[in-house]
Amino acid sequence: AQSVTQxxxxxxxxxxxxxxxxxxxxxxATPYLFWYVQSPGQGLQLLLKYFSGDTLVQGIKGFEAxxxxxxxxxxxxxxxxxxxxxxxxxxxxxxxxxxxKLSFGAxxxxxxxx
Amino acid sequence: SQTIHQWPxxxxxxxxxxxxxxxxxEGTSNPNLYxxxxxxxxxxxxxxYSVGIGQISSEVPQNLSASRPQDxxxxxxxxxxxxxxxxxxxxxxxxxxxxxxxxxxxxxxLTVT
Numbered sequence: 024a025q026s027v028t029q030x031x032x033x034x035x036x037x038x039x040x041x042x043x044x045x046x047x048x049x050x051x052a053t054p055y056l057f058w059y060v061q062s063p064g065q066g067l068q069l070l071l072k073y074f075s076g077d078t079l080v081q082g083i084k085g086f087e088a089x090x091x092x093x094x095x096x097x098x099x100x101x102x103x104x105x106x107x108x109x110x111x112x113x114x115x116x117x118x119x120x121x122x123x124k125l126s127f128g129a130x131x132x133x134x135x136x137x
Numbered sequence: 138s139q140t141i142h143q144w145p146x147x148x149x150x151x152x153x154x155x156x157x158x159x160x161x162x163e164g165t166s167n168p169n170l171y172x173x174x175x176x177x178x179x180x181x182x183x184x185x186y187s188v189g190i191g192q193i194s195s196e197v198p199q200n201l202s203a204s205r206p207q208d209x210x211x212x213x214x215x216x217x218x219x220x221x222x223x224x225x226x227x228x229x230x231x232x233x234x235x236x237x238x239x240x241x242x243x244x245x246x247l248t249v250t
Contacts, residue, residue, distance in 0.1 A: 057238065059241075064243075064244070064246070065243055065244065066242050066244055067181075067227070067229075067241040068241075069239070072238065113180065113181065124171070124186060124196075125183070125239060126183070127173075127180045127181040128180055129179055129180035130180050130181075
């Protein structure tokens with residue numbers, strides 16, 4: 024079965040420091056991969072997505088992610104974190120050929136300290 | 138532009154009471170519609186999805202049901218709430234194919250007491 028694993032439940036990072044959030048997937052075919060961000064009490068907003076082509080994808084808010092097929096990973100990175108990046112981050116894989124469902128990881132909560 | 142509305146934003150209901158959460162989408166037609174539940178530390182669980190009016194697929198057996206009476210309306214219901222139904226419920230819409238992302242509503246925080 025397809026699944027997404029986010030190994031880190033909670034990460035604390037200093038403002039201005041770099042951030043990397045890990046995501047591993049299990050899927051038989053070439054996956055459609057996504058990163059979403061959720062601010063407290065809000066819905067989810069798409070940061071970036073990968074379908075094919077260049078394995079390093081750029082997203083909004085200065086985020087990027089790299090697809091590594093050999094490691095079944097799609098890690099999210101940001102070179103310099105801002106206090107407004109404190110949120111919960113979800114990795115997701117698109118599954119289903121007709122239904123276009125997303126399977127989400129458990130999420131990683133990011134705390135930014137001054 | 139397309140918008141998605143979910144209400145209410147918060148809800149406190151006693152065990153055994155009924156539930157109705159509504160989601161509507163504006164500015165698009167024939168969207169795929171989804172209900173997700175988010176429990177603390179467990180990520181998002183897909184509950185139901187719909188590719189058209191009256192077409193509902195359930196992902197997990199549970200105490201909840203969904204209906205799509207109109208093209209852009211998606212309703213989540215229960216006849217009798219359980220304590221375990223507490224959580225944050227998110228409605229989303231999307232297009233066929235993963236090229237377009239899912240667009241989420243702001244969610245409903247349901248507390249069953």
